[in-house]
Amino acid sequence: MSKHHECSVNTARRRFCKLAAAGLGLLAAPAVLGSGEAGAAAPQGGRHLIAYFSRTGNTRTIAGQIQAAAGGELLELRTVTPYPEDYRATTEQAKKELASGYRPPLQTTPPDPAAYDVIFVGSPNWWGTIAPPVMTFLTSADFSGKTIAPFVTHGGSRLGRAVEDIKKLCPKATVLPGLAVYGESVADAQEITAAWLRRNGLAR
Numbered sequence: 001m002s003k004h005h006e007c008s009v010n011t012a013r014r015r016f017c018k019l020a021a022a023g024l025g026l027l028a029a030p031a032v033l034g035s036g037e038a039g040a041a042a043p044q045g046g047r048h049l050i051a052y053f054s055r056t057g058n059t060r061t062i063a064g065q066i067q068a069a070a071g072g073e074l075l076e077l078r079t080v081t082p083y084p085e086d087y088r089a090t091t092e093q094a095k096k097e098l099a100s101g102y103r104p105p106l107q108t109t110p111p112d113p114a115a116y117d118v119i120f121v122g123s124p125n126w127w128g129t130i131a132p133p134v135m136t137f138l139t140s141a142d143f144s145g146k147t148i149a150p151f152v153t154h155g156g157s158r159l160g161r162a163v164e165d166i167k168k169l170c171p172k173a174t175v176l177p178g179l180a181v182y183g184e185s186v187a188d189a190q191e192i193t194a195a196w197l198r199r200n201g202l203a204r
């Protein structure tokens with residue numbers, strides 16, 4: 001992990017601590033009220049879809065943290081043909097797929113985005129952008145007028161070009177500022193995830 005990254009995380013943690021002092025009640029409310037009660041609804045009053053691809057579980061962990069803090073349906077994007085177990089083989093395959101614009105088929109047809117107000121889109125940073133299965137998802141349906149909240153786990157390059165590339169794939173969607181979490185820190189990222197949700201008005 002780079003020093004730069006450590007600094008960013010620490011800054012984010014400090015920012016969270018300030019916010020947490022003011023917003024602790026907001027975090028506690030859903031646990032008290034339960035998800036079915038009026039006070040637990042998202043600010044938009046809408047439904048959340050949390051769609052993500054994860055090869056080794058880091059992005060899945062963040063997806064779970066988002067669900068715990070903001071509610072919503074989890075959708076794991078799985079490719080028909082899994083990526084190789086071998087890391088190096090996966091990086092080589094991914095490089096080729098990204099260069100050629102290949103969209104690997106997914107095991108299931110994703111639900112219609114029209115049923116949701118906010119679509120969280122999670123991906124590992126692969127070669128500086130989102131993984132090809134996430135590109136398949138974003139090009140498989142019409143996201144016009146929808147709000148997309150991107151989250152990325154990474155090995156040091158943070159969001160990379162993820163947000164820009166999502167905007168290119170979904171030019172008529174509103175794409176919120178993305179969340180970047182270092183892959184090895186995902187287990188401790190609840191506070192960073194919750195602060196990002198609050199900054200974007202997505203915490204319940």
Ligand SMILES: Cc1cc2nc3c(=O)[nH]c(=O)nc-3n(C[C@H](O)[C@H](O)[C@H](O)COP(=O)(O)O)c2cc1C
Pocket residue numbers: 053054055056057058059060087090091092094095123124125126127128129153154155156157158182183184
């Ligand atoms: C094909 C491939 C390419 C990657 N490229 C990058 C990269 O460009 N920058 C980076 O910071 N991490 C990169 N990584 C590391 C992953 O982004 C990181 O381990 C991530 O947390 C994995 O998420 P997952 O467990 O949800 O699959 C790459 C990993 C793979 C397998």
